[in-house]
Each structure stands twice: as structure tokens, then as C-alpha cells.
Amino acid sequence: MKGMTVIVKTISSWVKLLIFLFGIYIILFGHLTPGGGFAGGIILASSYVLLMLAYGREFVEDNLPLGLASKLDCVGAFLFALVAILGLAFGGAFFANFLYQKYLPGESLRLISAGTIPLSNIAIGLKVGASLFLIILTLSMCCHYEAGSEEPNDEEE
Amino acid sequence: MLILYVLMLFMIIAAVIAVETRSLLSAVICVGSIGFVGSLMFLFLAAPDIAITQIVVEVLGLIILIRATISRDLTFISGDKEFFGVVVSIVLIAVIFLAGMKVLDTLPAFGTAIFTQVPDAASQVYLSEGLQRTGAANIVASVILDFRAYDTLGEATVLFTSILGASVILRKKSKRRLGGSTE
Numbered sequence: 139m140k141g142m143t144v145i146v147k148t149i150s151s152w153v154k155l156l157i158f159l160f161g162i163y164i165i166l167f168g169h170l171t172p173g174g175g176f177a178g179g180i181i182l183a184s185s186y187v188l189l190m191l192a193y194g195r196e197f198v199e200d201n202l203p204l205g206l207a208s209k210l211d212c213v214g215a216f217l218f219a220l221v222a223i224l225g226l227a228f229g230g231a232f233f234a235n236f237l238y239q240k241y242l243p244g245e246s247l248r249l250i251s252a253g254t255i256p257l258s259n260i261a262i263g264l265k266v267g268a269s270l271f272l273i274i275l276t277l278s279m280c281c282h283y284e285a286g287s288e289e290p291n292d293e294e295e
Numbered sequence: 296m297l298i299l300y301v302l303m304l305f306m307i308i309a310a311v312i313a314v315e316t317r318s319l320l321s322a323v324i325c326v327g328s329i330g331f332v333g334s335l336m337f338l339f340l341a342a343p344d345i346a347i348t349q350i351v352v353e354v355l356g357l358i359i360l361i362r363a364t365i366s367r368d369l370t371f372i373s374g375d376k377e378f379f380g381v382v383v384s385i386v387l388i389a390v391i392f393l394a395g396m397k398v399l400d401t402l403p404a405f406g407t408a409i410f411t412q413v414p415d416a417a418s419q420v421y422l423s424e425g426l427q428r429t430g431a432a433n434i435v436a437s438v439i440l441d442f443r444a445y446d447t448l449g450e451a452t453v454l455f456t457s458i459l460g461a462s463v464i465l466r467k468k469s470k471r472r473l474g475g476s477t478e
Contacts, residue, residue, distance in 0.1 A: 169431040174439070208462075215455050222448060233444035238430045252431035258440045258447075265451060269458040276465040 141194040150192040157185035165263035169252040175262025182267035187274055195278050207272050214265025221254050221261060299336055306332050323361050327354045341417065345446075417442075 141147060165178030190198045222233045229236030238253025245251060306329050313325035330353020337346035403409060410416045421438050431437040439447050 169433050169436045169440075171433060172435070174433070174436050211455070211458065215451060218448065218451055222444065233441070233448075235429055235441050246426060246430050247432050252429055252437070255429065255431050255436055255440045258444070259436065262447070262451060266454065269454055272462055273458055276462045280465045 141197070142192050146192050150188050154185045154189055157181060157188065161185065161263070161267070165259055166249070166256065168259040168263075169255045170247065170249070175259040176266050178259070179263040179266025179268075180270060182263065183270035183274070186271050190274070190278065195275070199275070202271065204272070204275060207268050207275070210264055210268035211272060214261050214263070214268060217261035218258060218265065221258050225254065298339060302332050302336050302339075323358055327358045330354045330357065 161178045161181035161184075163178075164173035164181055165175055168174035168178065186198055186202060189201070225234035225236050226232045228234075228241075229239060235253040235255070237257075238251075238255075250256075309325045309329045309332070313322045313329070316322050316325070330349060333353065334346040334349035337343070337349055410418045413419070421442055422434065425434045425437045425442075426432065429437040429441045431441070
């Protein structure tokens with residue numbers, strides 16, 4: 139219950155940063171290289187899953203509480219819808235790429251290009267990562283019911 | 296475009312019937328017919344890939360899932376086998392199999408790029424004008440987040456709803472097992 143051996147803990151505490159950075163890279167460069175919000179979000183969540191496997195669930199819950207994760211999930215979904223509605227407001231159509239067409243044409247193959255596509259990628263990455271983390275956390279809560287004393291915190295409902 | 300309006304009218308009528316009817320089976324059949332008409336609309340709009348997804352999810356998945364999970368007014372076949380029923384089902388299976396073989400003959404060979412033979416198919420436009428119209432070097436990103444962003448919004452909604460339902464059910468169950476109050 140309290141995690142694995144010292145070797146696994148040390149290695150995973152080093153590796154988790156690399157995995158997290160790689161996820162952020164995949165999300166931010168989603169419009170230039172293979173990848174995008176879905177893949178990057180899964181990688182972000184998998185770094186936390188690695189921590190959960192190595193250190194146990196309570197450690198991860200202290201790092202990223204359940205309430206905060208579900209708030210991140212909602213923020214990601216809201217940002218994605220906001221990008222769509224901004225396209226309706228400024229570009230004339232739902233999901234219109236207004237930034238690229240009007241305000242910020244940008245040179246292609248640069249980091250800042252493609253208008254709203256990087257913004258949508260960031261929103262989807264946040265959403266997918268938080269929701270995958272949430273589902274694994276709740277599954278582990280459901281399976282470890284015999285541990286007895288702990289009580290799942292219920293800040294949001 | 297008239298055919299789309301006719302199909303839409305059919306969908307509305309089927310949806311009203313699905314809400315209003317008392318029998319669960321006919322409600323499920325109505326929902327399945329809505330999905331089938333939706334996939335027909337996608338076919339008329341020249342998007343066969345979405346039509347395939349639609350027909351698999353709405354018609355097959357939904358009906359099979361609902362009939363499998365909800366065991367109310369299930370009809371079981373009882374009694375001894377009738378000779379007539381067996382013959383009819385075997386004949387039907389043979390007819391469907393032969394017709395399927397005929398259809399398979401008309402399909403192009405595996406790996407043929409069908410869309411390249413249609414000059415103004417949507418996928419050709421995506422490939423040739425994606426960089427100019429969206430500025431994204433990754434064509435996949437330009438398709439899923441610009442040309443077909445509605446699809447991605449639907450996927451995100453599906454993910455959000457399923458996570459919501461799963462977390463609510465699992466947390467309630469874990470709380471009950473922990474012995475705490477359910478609320």
C-alpha cells in the first residue's frame with residue numbers, strides 16, 4: 139500500500155519530470171509534429187500514474203487532489219468550447235480559425251502559427267490528462283476499499 | 296438538398312415516437328432508425344467514413360448494448376424447434392451470405408486510394424490546401440482541430456460525460472464500501 143522499493147521510487151521520481159516535459163512538448167508542438175492534445179494529455183496523466191504506482195495513492199492525492207483534477211478537467215472542456223465560441227464571435231462561424239485568418243497569420247512551421255489550433259491542443263491536453271488521471275484515481279479508490287481508515291475527500295459533488 | 300430535409304423530417308418523427316412510445320423495444324428501434332438516417336445523411340454529404348462510424352455506433356452498438364443490459368420485456372424463444380423456422384432462417388442466412396459475396400466483388404482492391412479518383416473529395420482538399428488555409432504543418436492537427444473540429448468537440452463531450460458518470464458511480468460505490476455515508 140505504501141508503494142514499492144527505494145529503487146523504483148528514486149527512478150520514477152527522476153523519470154516523471156522527463157515524462158511530464160515530453161507530454162508538454164507533444165501538446166505544444168501538436169500543430170507541427172505528430173502528436174497533439176489527446177496524445178500529450180495521456181502522457182501527462184501517465185506521469186502521475188507512474189507516481190501512483192511507485193509511491194501509493196495517498197502521495198499522488200496530496201500532490202494533485204481530486205477536486206483540483208476535476209476542476210482542471212472542467213477548465214479544459216470550457217477552454218475548448220471558448221475557442222469555438224470565439225471563432226463564432228470574431229470569425230463568423232463556429233470553430234472558425236479567426237486568429238490565423240485575421241489577426242495573427244504567422245509563418246508556417248513556427249511555434250506561433252496556425253491560429254487557434256495550438257490553443258485547442260492545450261485545452262484538449264488539459265482535459266484529457268485530467269480526466270484520465272481522475273478515472274484511474276477513482277478506480278484505485280474503488281479497488282482499495284479494504285484499507286479501512288481513509289475517506290475519499292468530497293469537496294466537490 | 297431536398298433529400299436532406301426529407302431525412303431530417305423522418306429523424307424528427309422517429310425521435311418523437313421514441314420519446315412517446317410505451318414499449319421499450321420500439322423505442323430502441325426508433326433510436327436505431329434515427330442513427331441509420333443520420334448515416335444516410337452523411338453518405339449524401341460525401342463523408343462515408345463518418346457514415347460507417349455512425350452506423351456502427353448508433354445502430355449496432357446502441358441496440359445490442361441496450362438489449363443486452365436492460366432485461367425488461369425480453370422475448371425468449373421457448374418450446375421445441377419448428378421445422379419451418381429453421382428452414383426460413385437457413386435460407387435467409389444463405390441469401391444474405393450470397394448477397395454479401397456479390398457486394399464484396401464490387402469493392403476495389405484492398406489499399407486502393409478511392410478518394411484520389413474523385414477530384415474534389417474533401418480529403419483531397421484537406422491534403423492540398425491544408426497548409427495554406429490553416430497554417431498548421433501537421434495535416435492531422437489541421438483536420439481534427441480546424442476542418443472537422445465539430446467532431447473533436449463531440450469526442451471531448453463524450454469523454455467528459457463518460458468520466459463524469461464513471462467517477463460518480465465509482466465514488467459512490469467506494470464510499471459505501473468504506474462504510475461512510477453515501478452523501
